[in-house]
Amino acid sequence: MSTRTKKISKKQINAGLLFVLGLCIFIVLIFPLYWMVVTALKTQTDIFAIPTPLWPKNLYLDAFKEQLSLSGDTLRGFKNSAIIAIGATLISTVLAIPAAYGLARFRFKAKKGLILFFLITQMLPSTLVLTPLYIMFSKMNLLNTYFAPILADATLGIPFSIIILRTYFISIPKELDEAASIDGCGHLKSFFVVMLPIAKPGVVVAAVFSFVYAWGDLIYGITFITNPTMRPITSSIYNYVQQYQTLWNSTMAFGIIAISPVILIFIFMQKYIVSGLTNGAVKA
Numbered sequence: 001m002s003t004r005t006k007k008i009s010k011k012q013i014n015a016g017l018l019f020v021l022g023l024c025i026f027i028v029l030i031f032p033l034y035w036m037v038v039t040a041l042k043t044q045t046d047i048f049a050i051p052t053p054l055w056p057k058n059l060y061l062d063a064f065k066e067q068l069s070l071s072g073d074t075l076r077g078f079k080n081s082a083i084i085a086i087g088a089t090l091i092s093t094v095l096a097i098p099a100a101y102g103l104a105r106f107r108f109k110a111k112k113g114l115i116l117f118f119l120i121t122q123m124l125p126s127t128l129v130l131t132p133l134y135i136m137f138s139k140m141n142l143l144n145t146y147f148a149p150i151l152a153d154a155t156l157g158i159p160f161s162i163i164i165l166r167t168y169f170i171s172i173p174k175e176l177d178e179a180a181s182i183d184g185c186g187h188l189k190s191f192f193v194v195m196l197p198i199a200k201p202g203v204v205v206a207a208v209f210s211f212v213y214a215w216g217d218l219i220y221g222i223t224f225i226t227n228p229t230m231r232p233i234t235s236s237i238y239n240y241v242q243q244y245q246t247l248w249n250s251t252m253a254f255g256i257i258a259i260s261p262v263i264l265i266f267i268f269m270q271k272y273i274v275s276g277l278t279n280g281a282v283k284a
Contacts, residue, residue, distance in 0.1 A: 038056065077231065078258075137151075
């Protein structure tokens, strides 16, 4: 066997091993989602059958019908979560964009301290600011309104968005600013006409992660809102845990409906997400 043949064989073996490893990782990651779908389509009897069937013999759709019924809490919670998540995303993105641009393009004394502060906020648990926010919202009469969880989610979404967008703005050549300045654009016009369109993938990444965080939030929703009709969809999970058993098919159907917006966002926005993460991956 020639040296060239040995090299080709080693490359094929390595490629085969990487493929098998990647396939195993994919199966491990996708299996929980598959099991959620299968369990949601089973009856309670099939769920506890031994051995448990990998696919239901007869598709049981009543769990989804119950979740999607107009009289149920799921659609109402879905609407509440949408209001909270969209509101928090808009606030986080709108405030983070100019702040990130300023940190990326201008020099001032407190710049390093601000960046360090934003990084530290990502290490702190959300429960740490729960009590101060509750006291503040109580004095502002914002409890039992959508504004309380929206502002609370935005307080944690803004620092993360600034960190993501700052690295993206840094990756954009400064020559573009200079070219815009030569053409007669001031800082403000250059920002809106030149920088913002180029930074679109980074903005999408920041908005997506802010939305996902706000959509999955539970602690702010149940702390600042005591009215059951205004609580987010994440709080409805307690409805399927009964005194003597858990309704697993209803729980899994609820879970699929609850995570569907997040899955759809990542499917349709993956081009922007990948571009934003890779282009912004520069040394700050």
